[in-house]
Amino acid sequence: MFKFVSMRLLQSIVVMLVVGLIAFALFRFVGDPINNMVGQDTTLEEREALTESLGLNDPFIVQYGRFVANAVQGDFGMSYRLRQPVSGLIAERFPATLELSLVSAVLALVLGVPMGIYTALKPKSFFSRSFMTISLMGVSLPTFLIGILLILFFGVTLRWLPTFGRGEVVELGWWSTGFLTSSGLKSIILPAITLAVFQMTLIVRLVRAEMLEVLRTDYIKFAHARGLSPRLINFSIALRNTLVPVITIIGLQVGSIIAFAIITESVFQWPGMGLLFIQAVSEVDIPVMAAYLLLIAFVFVVINLIVDILYFVVDPRLRVQS
Amino acid sequence: MSKELLDIKDLVVEFPSRHGDVTAAKDVNLTVSAGEILGVVGESGAGKSTIGNAVVGLLERPGRVGGGEVFLEGEQIIGKSQAELRKIRGKRIGMIFQDPLTSLNPLETIASQLIGTIQTHLDLSDADARERAISLLDQVGIPDPSARVDHYPHQFSGGMRQRVVIALALCAEPDVILADEPTTALDVSIQAQILDLLKKLVREKGVGMIIITHDMGVIAEVADRVAVMYRGVVVETGPTAKILGNPDHPYSRSLISAVPRPDVRLHRFPVVESIEAAGECKELDLNTHWLGKARDFGKSDGPLLKVDNLEMIFKSGGMFGGGKSEVRAVDNVSFDIRDGECFGIVGESGSGKSTIARLVTSIYKVAGGSINFAGTDLTKIKKRRELNVHRRQMQMIFQDPFSSVNSRMKVRDIIAEPIRFHKLTSSEAETRQIVDDLLDHVGLGAKAAVKFPHEFSGGQRQRISIARALATRPRFLICDEPTSALDVSIQAQILNLLKDLQEELGLTMMFISHDLPVIRQMCDRVGVMSKGKMVEIADTEELFKAPQHEYSKHLISLMPSYSGLMDRDAGQAEAS
Numbered sequence: 001m002f003k004f005v006s007m008r009l010l011q012s013i014v015v016m017l018v019v020g021l022i023a024f025a026l027f028r029f030v031g032d033p034i035n036n037m038v039g040q041d042t043t044l045e046e047r048e049a050l051t052e053s054l055g056l057n058d059p060f061i062v063q064y065g066r067f068v069a070n071a072v073q074g075d076f077g078m079s080y081r082l083r084q085p086v087s088g089l090i091a092e093r094f095p096a097t098l099e100l101s102l103v104s105a106v107l108a109l110v111l112g113v114p115m116g117i118y119t120a121l122k123p124k125s126f127f128s129r130s131f132m133t134i135s136l137m138g139v140s141l142p143t144f145l146i147g148i149l150l151i152l153f154f155g156v157t158l159r160w161l162p163t164f165g166r167g168e169v170v171e172l173g174w175w176s177t178g179f180l181t182s183s184g185l186k187s188i189i190l191p192a193i194t195l196a197v198f199q200m201t202l203i204v205r206l207v208r209a210e211m212l213e214v215l216r217t218d219y220i221k222f223a224h225a226r227g228l229s230p231r232l233i234n235f236s237i238a239l240r241n242t243l244v245p246v247i248t249i250i251g252l253q254v255g256s257i258i259a260f261a262i263i264t265e266s267v268f269q270w271p272g273m274g275l276l277f278i279q280a281v282s283e284v285d286i287p288v289m290a291a292y293l294l295l296i297a298f299v300f301v302v303i304n305l306i307v308d309i310l311y312f313v314v315d316p317r318l319r320v321q322s
Numbered sequence: 323m324s325k326e327l328l329d330i331k332d333l334v335v336e337f338p339s340r341h342g343d344v345t346a347a348k349d350v351n352l353t354v355s356a357g358e359i360l361g362v363v364g365e366s367g368a369g370k371s372t373i374g375n376a377v378v379g380l381l382e383r384p385g386r387v388g389g390g391e392v393f394l395e396g397e398q399i400i401g402k403s404q405a406e407l408r409k410i411r412g413k414r415i416g417m418i419f420q421d422p423l424t425s426l427n428p429l430e431t432i433a434s435q436l437i438g439t440i441q442t443h444l445d446l447s448d449a450d451a452r453e454r455a456i457s458l459l460d461q462v463g464i465p466d467p468s469a470r471v472d473h474y475p476h477q478f479s480g481g482m483r484q485r486v487v488i489a490l491a492l493c494a495e496p497d498v499i500l501a502d503e504p505t506t507a508l509d510v511s512i513q514a515q516i517l518d519l520l521k522k523l524v525r526e527k528g529v530g531m532i533i534i535t536h537d538m539g540v541i542a543e544v545a546d547r548v549a550v551m552y553r554g555v556v557v558e559t560g561p562t563a564k565i566l567g568n569p570d571h572p573y574s575r576s577l578i579s580a581v582p583r584p585d586v587r588l589h590r591f592p593v594v595e596s597i598e599a600a601g602e603c604k605e606l607d608l609n610t611h612w613l614g615k616a617r618d619f620g621k622s623d624g625p626l627l628k629v630d631n632l633e634m635i636f637k638s639g640g641m642f643g644g645g646k647s648e649v650r651a652v653d654n655v656s657f658d659i660r661d662g663e664c665f666g667i668v669g670e671s672g673s674g675k676s677t678i679a680r681l682v683t684s685i686y687k688v689a690g691g692s693i694n695f696a697g698t699d700l701t702k703i704k705k706r707r708e709l710n711v712h713r714r715q716m717q718m719i720f721q722d723p724f725s726s727v728n729s730r731m732k733v734r735d736i737i738a739e740p741i742r743f744h745k746l747t748s749s750e751a752e753t754r755q756i757v758d759d760l761l762d763h764v765g766l767g768a769k770a771a772v773k774f775p776h777e778f779s780g781g782q783r784q785r786i787s788i789a790r791a792l793a794t795r796p797r798f799l800i801c802d803e804p805t806s807a808l809d810v811s812i813q814a815q816i817l818n819l820l821k822d823l824q825e826e827l828g829l830t831m832m833f834i835s836h837d838l839p840v841i842r843q844m845c846d847r848v849g850v851m852s853k854g855k856m857v858e859i860a861d862t863e864e865l866f867k868a869p870q871h872e873y874s875k876h877l878i879s880l881m882p883s884y885s886g887l888m889d890r891d892a893g894q895a896e897a898s
Contacts, residue, residue, distance in 0.1 A: 218424035224380055225419075226439045226490060227412030236438075237427050244429070316474040317428060 008308050012301045017068070019297035023290035024067045028060075076291035081283045086291045089276060094295075095175050096166055097265070097272035101258040103188055104195035108257075109250065112200040116207025117242075120215065121234060131204070138201035147194040147267035154190060162187045164269040191268040195261060199253050206249055211242045244315050251307035252300075259296045326353045326393075327530040328377070328415075328498045333390035333400075335369070335376045335554075346372040346385065348554045354498065354530035359521070361545030361562065362534045365577070365809035366780075369554040370534045374500040378415055379407040395497065413443040416491035420503035422483035426475040432459070432486055433471040436493060443494035458489040463519055481512035488519065492527075499524075499531045505540060509670040510836065510880045517544050536809060538581045539882030542566055550574045580814040582839035584881050587863065590821065591814035591843065612747075612756050613763070613795060613827070625658035626696055626798060626830050627682065632656065633690035634677050651677045653854035654691075659798075664824065664831040666845030666862065668838060668877070673851040675834045679802045682832070683718055684709055695798070714744050717791035721803035723783035727775045733786055734771035737761070740794045760789040764819060781812030788819065792827075799824075800832045805840065817844060838881045842866055850874045 034047055034056070042050075051057055055066065070076070076086035119128040155163035167183030169176040178184025214220065215238055223233045262274035269275070273292060280288035312318055335347040347369040354360045362370050375381045377392050379402070392400045399410060411417070419425045427435060436455035440446060446454065452471070459467035462485040475483055484504065491499055501520065505513040521544050524531050533545060541548055541562065548565040550558045550573065558571040569575050579592040634652035652674045659665040667675050680686045682693055684700055693700045695712055703709045717740075720726035727736050737757045740746075747753045758768035764785040766778075775783055784804060791799060801820065805813040817840065824831055833844050841848055841862070848865050850858045850873060858871040869875045 218419055218421060219427045221380065222417070222419055222425045222487070222490070223427070225378060225411055225417035226442070226493065227408045227410070228439060228442050229408065232438065232442075237430070240429050241427070315429060316431075317476045 004312065005305075005309065008305055012305060015301055016294075016297060019294060020068050020071060021064065023293045024064050026286050026290050026293075027067075071291075071294060076294075077287040079280075079285055079288050081280070081285040081288070086287045089288065090273065090291055090295065091174055092176075093271060093273045093276050095177060096270060097258060097261055097274060099178060100188060100191055100195065100264070100270060100272060101254070101261055103192040104199065105254045105257050107192055107196040108199035108203055108253075111196075112203030113207055115200075116204045117211060117234075117239065119204065120208045120211035123212070132208075135201040135204055138197050139205070141197075143194060143198060143263050144267050146197055147191070147264055150190050150194055151267070161190055163190070166271055191264050191270055194267070195257060195264045199257060202253065203246075203250060206246055207242060210246055211238060214238050214241045217241075240314065244311070247307055247310050247314065251303050251310075255300045255303045258299050326355050327395060328532070329353045329393040330373070330377065331391045331393070333373065333376060333392065334388035335372050335381065335385060336388040337385045343388070345388070346554050347376065349390070350551075350554075350556050352532070352549055352556065352559070354532055356497070356530055357524060357528045358546050359524055359531045359533060359544050361541040361548045362532060362551060363536065363538065363541050363548060363577075364551035365536055365811060367553070368551040370536075370551055371502050372554075374417070374502055374532065374534055377500065378411050378417065379404065380411075409443075412439060412491075412496065413494040414497050416493075416496035416499045418484075418487055418491050418499065418501040418504045421507045422480055422487050423507070425487050426483060426490075428475055431472050431474055432478075436471070436490060439490055439493040454493075455489075458492055459486070461492070461523075462486070462489045463515075464489075481508055481515060484508060484512075484516055485519065488516075488523070492523070495527070497529055499529055500534070501531060502534045503536070504533065506535070506537065510838075510877065511670065513540070514543075514880050520544060538566070538578065538810070542882055550577065577811065580810045582810075582813070582817075582837070582843050584839040584842060584866075587842055591818050611759065612752075613759065613792065624697075626661045627659040627832070628694040629658070629678075629682070629691070630656045630694070631691035632678065632681060632688060632693065634674070634681055634686060635689045650854050652681065655851075655854075655856045656691075657849050657856060657859055659830060659832060662828055662830055663846045664833055664844055666841040666848040667832065667834045667851055667856075668836065668841050668848055669851030670836060670877075672853075674854040675836075675851050676802050678851075679718065679800050679832065679834055683713065683716060683800060710744070714740075714794045715796050716798040716800060717794055717796040718800045718802065719784070719787050719791050719804045722807055723780045723787060724807075727783055727786055727790070729775050731774075732771065733761070733766075733773055733775065733778075736775070736786060737771075737790045737793050740790060744794055746794065756793070757789075760792055764789045764792075765815075779812075780808050781816060784808065784812075784816050785819070788816075788823070792823065796829070798830045798832070800834070802834045803836070804833075806835065806837065813840070820844070838866075838878065850877065 034051055034054075055063060058066075074087045076090075078084065079086050079089055082089065115131065119131060122128050151163045154161045162183065165187060166178045167185075167187035168181040169178050169184055170180040178188055220233060220238060223237055228237075260274075261270075261272060262278060264270065265272045265274035266278060273295070276288060277292045279285070280292070330350055330352040333347055333350040334345065336343040336345050338344075350369075350373055352360065352362070352373070362373070364370050372381070372385070376385075376387050377399070379399075381387070387400055390400065391398055394410065394414060399407070402410075426432075430438075433452060433455055436458065437448065437451040440451040440454055441448075444451075444454075456467045456471050459471055464470055464482060464485055470478075475486070478486060488504075499520075504520065505516050508516060517540065520531065520533070523529065533540065535541060545562045548560065548562050549556045550565065550569070550571065552573045558565060558569060558574050560569075565574060566578060569578060576592075582591065632652050632655040633650075636649045636651050655674075655678065657665070667678060669675050677686065681688050682695075682700075688701050691701070695716065698712065700709065700712060703712070731739075734754065734757050737760055738753050741753050741756065747756065754771075757771055761768050761770050766782060766785050766789070770778070770782075770786075775786065778786065787804075799820075804820070805816050808816060820831070821844070823829060831844075833841070835841050835844075845862050848860060848862050849856045850865070850869075850871065852873045858865070858869065858874045860870065860874075865874060866878060869878050
């Protein structure tokens with residue numbers, strides 16, 4: 001177990017270094033950082049001095065090493081656009097994105113997994129059939145449209161819920177949370193649902209397909225032949241076997257909820273990282289883009305690590321044989 | 323009350339379909355008493371498994387019991403609710419399934435599966451249930467049961483897993499055990515052990531057992547009485563010696579005569595007529611036909627295939643190390659195959675038989691050694707195109723007729739593919755004509771060309787595979803377990819076809835099988851494989867009469883003897 005996890009950690013570090021290289025390459029190859037910083041009337045000497053002071057004349061590998069060393073300490077330089085440290089900008093917005101992602105991931109899982117099980121166990125029931133039809137719409141409707149429709153209905157027509165922003169937030173140290181105020185809680189409902197709809201329908205279909213597959217296997221048939229109760233067969237034997245492949249996909253989906261909340265954040269003007277990233281792209285704010293890239297890579301690496309460990313817990317076949 | 327434990331009376335099982343009900347079992351009458359083993363034998367689709375499933379209420383939808391009664395110790399159990407049947411399943415009727423690799427939940431320890439089942443039926447505490455689980459494992463012959471009980475299924479070999487399956491079936495001391503092909507997925511030596519175990523359990527515990535199988539060897543080994551099924555009907559029931567030695571029904575007769583004989587080599591297999599007609603077979607004049615032309619490969623000196631010191635190693639493990647392991651699948655193997663002979667390779671699963679076939683056809687790259695085919699060392703050839711010249715001359719027929727033909731292609735295109743690939747004809751019209759002729763020749767008929775593979779049975783698909791292999795006009799045919807997925811009657815037809823083709827076309831064959839009687843009937847010389855090594859090469863008759871190596875002796879001793887099998891020499895005289 002220890003060997004396995006340390007091996008995975010080592011692999012993760014390699015992945016992070018490669019992503020770091022790509023992020024670093026942004027500085028070198030997307031525009032000239034000096035041009036981005038100085039005005040029209042800066043003299044050549046001043047530019048030279050700035051280049052020298054920023055260490056841009058050093059060999060590539062030295063610069064990369066410095067970039068990595070800084071990144072490890074959380075220093076991603078200054079945003080070109082906002083003239084603030086990137087790490088501060090991200091720290092400010094990261095809680096918003098993470099809270100939104102967590103709520104929608106929990107929503108998707110809590111609704112999606114039981115629905116998947118139900119539609120697999122009772123594939124012919126009216127409810128299953130109508131749900132599968134509706135879920136097709138959930139998969140095919142674009143996220144922004146769902147968001148706009150929700151805003152129109154609950155925000156504009158019924159006026160039940162706020163349509164943009166996070167509402168009031170409470171600062172807990174460097175973390176700002178919307179969970180502790182009623183306006184904050186109200187504000188998160190619509191964007192979280194919007195973000196969860198697609199993931200949920202995907203999870204339902206995935207769990208259903210896997211479960212149907214498992215229910216056809218010999219060991220389920222043999223369990224019936226031994227007279228075990230249907231509850232034990234369905235929820236202990238079948239469900240666990242269903243979850244083995246489902247865990248990977250769900251893990252990746254949670255990662256992509258965090259990484260690609262961009263559209264939802266734009267629709268709801270949610271002050272998260274996605275919005276920051278969109279603005280950074282339109283203004284060629286390379287330090288922000290690089291930091292975002294690294295952060296998302298980090299999120300995926302961590303989730304993959306968790307998925308691997310979960311696999312280990314669920315599936316005995318992966319454990320090293322003694 | 324009679325001593326009959328299970329009494330099946332006039333059981334009818336139907337599968338409703340769009341074209342009316344399909345009757346899978348019709349008016350089936352079977353009985354089994356305490357301490358008795360009843361064998362139910364028949365070919366695939368005969369309805370054997372359906373009966374077992376119907377008895378315990380596990381028919382797959384939309385199947386249903388259309389009539390009849392089943393008495394378990396005098397109590398009618400057809401028509402009981404699922405909740406009531408659950409109390410019967412496992413507790414009074416235990417079941418054993420075919421494939422031990424898939425019968426166990428891979429995510430739970432043996433202990434938890436056993437204890438779960440025990441506590442479902444018996445009111446025992448956790449500790450008592452665990453004790454019982456360990457003693458059950460001991461009874462089914464698992465060494466060191468108190469440690470092994472906490473292992474997961476993947477930590478057991480196939481034979482050991484089947485023992486665990488049997489232990490699970492025995493959890494609540496059932497009166498009747500239904501064993502559905504309990505040894506079909508196992509090697510011969512493991513099969514013998516499992517059959518011994520089942521026999522012992524029946525005698526000691528006085529349970530009644532129904533063994534459902536297609537294998538006459540299993541029947542001869544364990545059954546007290548036999549019921550022969552044919553298309554959903556029990557055609558004959560009687561004591562094993564009577565059914566095997568002197569069956570009344572013509573179907574039983576032909577079924578038994580189709581079993582390959584382990585004792586004497588015959589020129590041809592007796593063919594079962596009542597099962598699957600081979601279709602009209604138009605004879606081709608091979609002297610003038612395309613198929614017979616270009617067969618002059620030039621006489622080469624020495625053997626056609628000469629394999630020296632062949633090595634193959636499978637490595638596993640990731641790029642970052644960890645769990646790296648090596649399996650020596652083929653270990654220093656050397657053999658020759660002479661022009662025109664049929665060379666057999668026999669061995670248990672995992673012995674490296676199929677790997678050799680794949681090495682010879684250059685599907686795998688060798689790790690060491692040389693493969694000389696008609697004087698050229700295939701391992702030295704680097705260019706694909708050069709290799710293809712040789713590949714055209716050697717073709718392969720695979721084990722599984724269902725996955726070895728592309729199900730999305732029409733039969734014509736399947737067979738024409740090698741002709742087109744090697745550009746063996748000058749026009750598409752000629753290709754089509756040749757495909758039609760080939761289909762006629764292998765006994766499918768030219769009309770098959772426009773159909774898709776799923777419209778054919780296993781045996782017919784294997785004929786498609788053979789036609790495809792012949793389409794390149796090969797001189798060397800590699801058959802990798804060509805009939806082990808087929809019923810005996812179909813097996814007899816396919817093997818006869820291969821024999822005929824070999825004779826007509828002067829083919830050289832490498833015939834891989836785990837089935838000794840089949841090897842005896844087909845091959846001139848045999849190599850015996852064990853754990854990647856070829857332990858003995860001998861003329862077939864010599865090997866069967868006087869095996870030299872310990873392993874060969876062991877294998878041959880496990881061959882079913884069929885003592886008292888019907889005197890088939892008379893039948894053979896009629897056939898020839």
